[in-house]
Amino acid sequence: MAEKVNYDNYLKVSELLSLQESLSEPKAHDELLFITIHQAYELWFKQILFEMDAACVAIKAGAAYDATRIFQRILKIEGILVPQIHILETMSPRDFLSFRKILNPASGFQSVQFRQVEFLSGMKSQESLDSMDRFDLDTTKLHQRFNEPSIREVFYEALQTAGYDVAIPTDNTNPEGDDLDRTLETLKTIYEFPEKHYKWYALAEALVSHDQNLLLWRFHHVRVVERLIGSKMGTGGSAGVKYLESTLSKRAYPMLWFARGMLTDDLYGTIRGHTTD
Numbered sequence: 001m002a003e004k005v006n007y008d009n010y011l012k013v014s015e016l017l018s019l020q021e022s023l024s025e026p027k028a029h030d031e032l033l034f035i036t037i038h039q040a041y042e043l044w045f046k047q048i049l050f051e052m053d054a055a056c057v058a059i060k061a062g063a064a065y066d067a068t069r070i071f072q073r074i075l076k077i078e079g080i081l082v083p084q085i086h087i088l089e090t091m092s093p094r095d096f097l098s099f100r101k102i103l104n105p106a107s108g109f110q111s112v113q114f115r116q117v118e119f120l121s122g123m124k125s126q127e128s129l130d131s132m133d134r135f136d137l138d139t140t141k142l143h144q145r146f147n148e149p150s151i152r153e154v155f156y157e158a159l160q161t162a163g164y165d166v167a168i169p170t171d172n173t174n175p176e177g178d179d180l181d182r183t184l185e186t187l188k189t190i191y192e193f194p195e196k197h198y199k200w201y202a203l204a205e206a207l208v209s210h211d212q213n214l215l216l217w218r219f220h221h222v223r224v225v226e227r228l229i230g231s232k233m234g235t236g237g238s239a240g241v242k243y244l245e246s247t248l249s250k251r252a253y254p255m256l257w258f259a260r261g262m263l264t265d266d267l268y269g270t271i272r273g274h275t276t277d
């Protein structure tokens, strides 16, 4: 007879709770926290990727409203992932050193799911892919994502299909010259008149919020890293804080960030069809 469903066997709680294996000897108290927080992030990355894939399908179909709704969930999840990193500040630099050497040469740098989130968002580069291939990791999915269109590409394709005059950026590159100019002009119009272009405006803003959350996560992560290891090198072999600081300029949707800076302040009256006085 089939086992009756209960909380444990449905959610596989026993299996889940057997996955936090400390390596330190004698056991370092803080290693459990270190493992748990990374595993919690990976579970949420899985959920985020699942939702981003669904959003990508919706955008491809021109269903901007559905994609925006899916992104609302992604943004809520990211909203807890940003402050969550600070739990690690309850570990002192000395506590961390008590087990840090056993992690060598493992590092969050090798999180394949984090790279997938970057690639699917639109932050793809051959250099990034190659750097992951240097480790003994299963990067099959990452290669697949590298070769598939990102949400950035799909978003501009959908705008074009909907009749907007935009060029489609690829991988880590933006359109150039006239293509860049006409794309920015179009985006500017969307930001000038959100009420006329609402479903695309709302999606664009969801994408910017997602980009901003990634950036905020990077910023909070690097501050926590600085508190814990100062100027030490990372276990993954990078320059540590210095390397992480260099990632703070990454953006998946640079044109959306730029377009708002093109708006002028003489619009307030016009957009409501009356003057402001």
Ligand code: HEM
Residues within 6 Å of the ligand: 037, 038, 041, 042, 085, 088, 096, 106, 107, 108, 109, 110, 111, 114, 221, 224, 225, 228, 229, 233, 234, 235, 236, 237, 238, 239, 240, 241, 243, 244, 247
């Ligand atoms: C004690 C806490 C932590 C320390 C000291 C730390 C340190 C570092 C350092 C130094 C790097 C640069 C690569 C290297 O040389 O290792 C890095 C990268 C990274 N870490 Fe952490 N980390 C911590 C916690 C976390 C947590 C909880 C996560 C959650 C998944 C995480 C995810 C990442 C990711 C995704 C990268 C790659 C960032 C990029 O390349 O843009 N880290 N970490």
